[in-house]
Amino acid sequence: MNILCSIILNKIIRTIIYAIVLIIILLYPIFFRLLGLPVKYKFVEEYNFKVNEPTGLKMAVILPSDGPYQEITNVDISWEGDTEIIDHGTARVVRISGKLEDSFCIRIKYTAKMKTGRINWDEKVIDKYIQDESGIESTENLIVSKANSIAKGKSIDDIREIYNFVNKHIKWPTGDRIGSEGDVQSALTALKTGEGVCGEFANLMVALCRAKGIPAKSISGLFIPLLPGLKKPIWNHQAGAHAWVEFYADGKWHFADPSHGGAMNFNSIDGLHLSYGEKESIKQIYDSSVKWAGTDYHLIVAMSNPLKFVVATSSENVIIEPAGFLDTNNRYLFFIAAIIVLIIAERLLICHHPALSLDSHG
CATH class of the missing domain: 3.10.620.30 (C8orf32 fold)
Incomplete structure (x- = not known):
């Protein structure tokens, strides 16, 4: 009876440990915050265009920039036409212009390194x-x-x-x-x-x-x-x-x-x-982006939240589907890999120590 209780207790302890490991992987920002460590996220914005004929394009996308509790790196824009990035301090505007010959997806990626914990900073008071x-x-x-x-x-x-x-x-x-x-x-x-x-x-x-x-x-x-x-x-x-x-x-x-x-x-x-x-500063940046894009072109769409972008084209026959999301593939793959590793470790442990298996005492 004592052996059986010991086996059950070991099983419970191992299950708790495995659960804690998996929870940490899924909810790691909470634990990083407790430790005062920065957290990295990969952001993706996709703008899918559907056109029936070649059309001129002017597009402005507002992105975050470096700030007191964030660092933005690895900005990547999938567009072969003209691209201009204008820095406004805590935000930046990506101006895209050129010609859409066919349906196309403009994809913007960037990495945000977010600080955690008690962060105070210097900045001019106006x-x-x-x-x-x-x-x-x-x-x-x-x-x-x-x-x-x-x-x-x-x-x-x-x-x-x-x-x-x-x-x-x-x-x-x-x-x-x-x-x-x-x-x-x-x-x-x-x-x-x-x-x-x-x-x-x-x-x-x-x-x-x-x-x-x-x-x-x-x-x-x-x-x-x-x-x-x-x-x-x-x-x-x-x-x-x-x-x-x-x-x-x-x-x-x-x-x-x-x-x-x-x-x-x-x-x-x-x-x-x-x-x-x-x-208020972001509103001014957004308004100026609308004015820039709408000059000489048809304003197709303007969105201020949660995505912040403006699209104008020379043709009115344009359909756009925007989407913003986080690239979490690595986290979920790591989660699946961790489950597999834990299962293998459990099997190996039982193989080397059969007495830990409940089945061996059935």
Whole structure:
């Protein structure tokens, strides 16, 4: 009986160890974050064109660039025509032009190395980051009054109080989205209604910070899923559009995601937030891309989230299917390989130590 119990216990222990190994492989960003290690992702954007006749093409794609908690490398563009890359700081624009002779797929790949842990950084503070702007109504009496009731000063503890308030005050809408007015994700509306999506969470936190004279900005980007699917999402991206906050305190800039909330998303980076930069700046880059592409050509499509691109052609008879996804083949192949290795190791262990097998004691 004691031998049987020992065998069962060994079996349970080995199963737990194998499960832990497989979970670490699948959810490695969580463990990298706990260890403060950077995480690498391979991003792919595909733009499939279907044309019935040769047509001129002008296309602009906005991609992320290097930032305080990310490094973008290995940018590869599958296009034989003219390509120009314009760097705008935290974002870059790829301008593609030439002629489509036949149906074609323009594929853009890049690698993002994401930092994790407590990351603070130096960056110039400009007046814009303490001023009122569209959707961030920091001078409105209601917002000023609320900011003064939440925070007494400008310390990081005061900002944490603002962060916690926003996270608890705003609820994600369950029906029709009412947290914004038109295209503007309004901080004032979110404060009044208590409803909104990530953009309202970010804008309200920024507005409350600015009302206290604390520099802050609303950031536009992508949130990377822990387990991306294998299917390519047409007219979408596996990493969903997201918004969060960067704020200035104690002489440094810091990160916060009020829509996710919790201690882990305040003044700490999880390696899952890919930044395109300050939201208003990205809007200006997008608007200028629309103007550039639409000059002399027919504007076919313009998309600002989660993919950010503009397409114009000399012919109107063009169909495009865009898709954004993460290249996770290596991770899933590694997962399958790990399962095979563990099974082989289990068989070899039993072959060398038959007493560990339950079957031998049947």
